[in-house]
Amino acid sequence: MKDIRYIFAIKEAMEEEMDRDENVFLIGEDVGLAGGSFGASKGLYEKFGPDRIVDTPISELGFTSLAAGAASCGLRPIVEIMFMDFVTCCMDSIVNQIAKMRYMFGNQYTVPIVIRMPEGGGLNAGPQHSQCLEAWFAHVPGLKVVMAANPYDVKGLLKSAIRDENPVIFIENKTLHAMKGSIPEEEYLIPIGKADVKREGTDVTVVSASRLVNESLKAADLLSKEGISVEVVDLRTIQPWDRETVFTSIAKTHRLVVAHEAVKQFGFGAEIAAAVAEEILDELDAPIMRVGAPFVPASYSLEKYYVPGAEDVKKAVLATMERTF
């Protein structure tokens, strides 16, 4: 095992896959000479050169659709979108083209493409550099949506995403880039579509992803001192999400909290809550609680009150513990 930061785990995943398969290449703004605006591709330009680490003009739509064309002709692009907010500039590419190309063309084309982007607050970067938009993509048939909570997960999931034959929206979290964690020296993969029980518990299930997994683990620590046993389920993949693991956990705890950094309304937590209500409502002993950011644009000066954290998860768990049907 070795210790590594999240951002370097991303780099290792890309590097290993580029070593393994010469059709894999990275494209995006400042990914080459500059090494990536968050440093994810540091050193890769020197190793692989400008043909495989491709710097682009500031043109998210252009280079994302270009990657779609390249993927349909046998390449396996990794696209880096500097901030998730900028993905709004390439919605045609992702929603109308990439998500649909395989199905729409009668399975003639496959589009193995990974679109990486960091989301979330933590830099006081304000309304246009802090958004969490994963639910948009989870709502579009044809895309997979993956979110990694720690260095071990980000490496294993990214390698699987690069090998996946389907388009994958791969969401990082800016505050996690500096996070340290332990990973094996040898190669490993983490399957897409499988959740991970990050902590076992018996009283409440917290279903979460990305940074909020770590916040939920902190909340679980705090709550254990109060005698409440929390099970933390990390979805890892938002689309397609792992119903079996979530439902199995709820059948054990009978209480559910869903937690994400995105605004609460219409977030992925709503889909999980709705699916639980449709399919296993009788397993629940109390109403479902949701944790998410307030329904306003991300705040610059009040960011620490805007972004949800462990305290919010703790409150939601206590709220569901107090209620009963």
Add this chain to the structure above:
Amino acid sequence: MGKPSKEKMIEMYRAMVKIRKTEQKLMEVFSNGEILGFLHVSIGQEAAPVGICSHLTEADYIATTHRGHGHAIAKGIDLKMAMAELFGKKAGYCLGRSGSMHLADKSRGIMGANGIVGAGIPIATGAAFAAKYKKTDQVAVATFGEGATGEGAFHEALNFAAIKKLPIVYLCENNGWAEFSPMSIHAPVQSVTKRALAYDIPAVSVANDVLEIYEEAGKAVERARKGEGPTLIEVRSERWYGHYVGDAQKYRGKENVAQAMAKDCLLNFEKGLLESKVLKKQDIEKINTDLDAEIEEAVRFARECPYPEVSEMMEGLYL
């Protein structure tokens, strides 16, 4: 490059007639209600797809538009499977899922028509990127109308292709109408070639004349194959039947439509072939009769094929 051989000219004439007749047939079956959704025909614009595709092999790529039947036919699409797709049948290229606006044939490098104006331009640019990446001699072609040149996708793609010297030809069919609006409303320039200047991409504007297009396309494709980068060709084209079939073109005036129809690229080519004795009247009749039979056979095939089952709707979303 110069003029095509006699055999090539006959092949080109045949392709143009095939496009014209296929789309005339499509208008007929569309008005019967046999094909659904929207239908955009390119009647009057047959010269451009034939002029460019005469220089392409099956391995070369083309990304087309909502008005894309002509490009697909010129690139050699199988008419039966294409017709089946337009009829929404399972035997179609896209398993009946997508219809006219998404006609694609991977085996012939047809990367798909596109329902989004301008969206195919960066996708074709990606195909050119892949060709260069893999060091093949393949060329990509992006077709679009002048309306698409208002889209960011057009500018972003040209900018990147010029920087990287990608093997691509941008073929703009300027038919003067962006859906329902004339070019004077949406562009400060009256020739799309001026747009290419900003990207240092060589550009040429040609008449709706298949031999003229053939000549310029030949130079552009050769440039691309040699690794000398992109070229833009504007064809001053004519749209006869409105944005979609059923568009009454009230915004346009009958005189303007009549003028467009008077500049018939197919008829002009036919006259030239007769005058230069490349073809005789009987040859032309035979080509027309043979194509009528081929198109009828494709329609018969499409009519007889089954629709996809509802139970198949959920298949193939993910691999």
